[in-house]
Amino acid sequence: MRGKAIFSITWAGTVRPLFCASALSAGVLLCAFPAHADDRDQLKSIQADIASKERAVRQQQQQRATLLAQLKVQEEAISAAARKLRETQSTLNELNKQIDAMNASIAKLEQQKASQERNLAAQLDAAFRQGEHSGVQYIFNSEETARGERMQAYYGYLNQARQETIAQLKQTREEVAAQRAELEEKQSQQQTLLYEQQAQQAKLEQARNERKKTLTSLESSIQAGQQQLSELRANESRLRNSLARAEAAAKARAEREAREADAVRDRQQEASRKGTTYKPTESERSLMSRTGGL
Template sequence: MADNKGFKSCNLRKKQKQWQFSSSVLLFCALLFAFFCSGTFANQISENKNQLKDIQQDIAEKEKSVKQQQKQRTELLSQLKEQESTISEVGRSLHSTQLHLNKLGNEITSLTKNIQRLQMQQKEQRKRLASQLDAAFRQGNHQGLELLLNGPEAQRKERILAYYSYLNQAREETITKLQETTDKLNQQKKLQQGKQNEQQTLLNSQKQQKQKMEVARTARQNTLTTLESALKKDQQSLAELRQNETRLRNKIAKAEREAKARAEREAREAARVRAQVAAKQKQAQQKGSSYKPTEDERALMARTGGLGRPAGQAIWPVRGRVIHSFGETIQGELRWKGIVISAAEGTEVKAISDGRVLLADWLQGYGLVVVVEHGKGDMSIYGYNQSALVSVGQQVRAGQPIALVGSSGGQQQPSLYFEIRRQGRAVNPLPWLGK
């Protein structure tokens, strides 16, 4: 019985030792696992931190690169503005030179016709003089001399003197007219030579201007190529388009504020003139006649009366194919606020209606822009121009050339951007334009 108890006690102690050993092994494994796990976790944190650091460094480099590109782009836009300003000046000079050349050509043609007429006249006068001299010679040798010598002495002398007096007078008149014709002919030839010399000088100047234009265009194309390579992302382009639109809107708003006082003054004056004209027309009608407004009255009423209801009454600013329509998508949700008309470079852009020039300046994205106000909150906008032919504050008539078609503002081809705004809101311009 005692041996049995001792055996049980011995087994219990062995089990306790085994349990303690097992517990120690388990604890050691747990600690070892925890150690490895903690090391792995620490490595993961360190790796994430390094990745974050690399990403932040990449971001910093990207931001630096973007800033450099923005700086470069600003410089390129400045270059583009200068180059297109040069093209604008040369284009205006070429336009003026061509008008002068056309005038000289007409004058030279007229002088050539005068010279031909005088040469024919000179030829006829010489022929007439030769005939007179020949007739005098023939009459002196034949019947004429006999007639003169017949009769009494006194009559004979009188007839001889009268005949030679008449003959000399006729010859003198013919010679005088011939000399006058010759003098006029020489004068016309001298004038023609002067005009031709002036024409050649202008042609040489025009050639130099065209060379200068070509150099400016090449430089502009290089600038555009560099700019386009920097504008790769659609989002950046979209943001820029929005900025361009905002700039144009702000520029117009500023010009409107500056012109508001004048516009209000003109509107009051126009209302007064309309009332006077109506009264004069009524009085004239009562008297059975009619009253026609003066040119100044008509011009004031026209440029302050707005564009009116759209009924195809306005002229086209330039003839050509519409390559972008009002409301057409540009990119994303951004849409065209006007139309774009394709036309040859240098074509005259004409005011669609009477008005006053509100703005004539270079704007990013629109190039050289001319804005004409027509009264009652209506205005027409003409963009992408090569040159402006009018200045701010100038009154213009419908059909008057106000600019030359170009591709300023970074456009790829010559065209005209045309927009109509009513009370500050862009509206479809096509209903106003005639067929």
């Protein structure tokens, strides 16, 4: 049985012997070469950082998806609120036009009523004056008396018609005034609704803007996290390659030294068979020591 050495690999790829007892099969030294502990720890640390950063980025991406969904809902709500606001404003504008029309109608009716009242007053005054001046003629002239009676009857009918017109005008004016009051009440309600909708729309837009700011910040954080992930993965790849190269170099050196040690042992055995002794050189003794002793 021959001794077997385990070699430790430094970052620069140099090999340091760590001696241990082991078995060697078929005269060939097959040694395991673990990488330097610091490099392995560094690799594990980088891999842990990568896993942690990946979790953080996934969580941020989920938050982004949630924010985007909320923003979509808010955009739809803002669009609906804007549509209702336009409808309310349109209704309010129409009510304002109707109220203006009602006010114009009432003013016109007031003018008509005033004109009818003036005409009625003028007719009554004319009838009174005519009656005063023709009183003596009524006594002496029966024809004038009949004519006066007809005129009085005519004025009576005319005055009654105008009084009825005035009454109708008054009723119409009252109805128009009632309609205007109803329209003004609707106008007040629509104006209140308009203010409420404007406040709601402003609130929705403020919430949307806040979410957009949060989304922008989150996008920047995700981008930075992905950049860090790229750098960590690049570092991991470089470290893996360095470790692989160091392990390959150490393994190749160990295999070469094992072959050289076997050659020394073969020379010793050959000398022994011939009855002589082969004395290894200093470097060969060091080699034999590193590969498991003489």
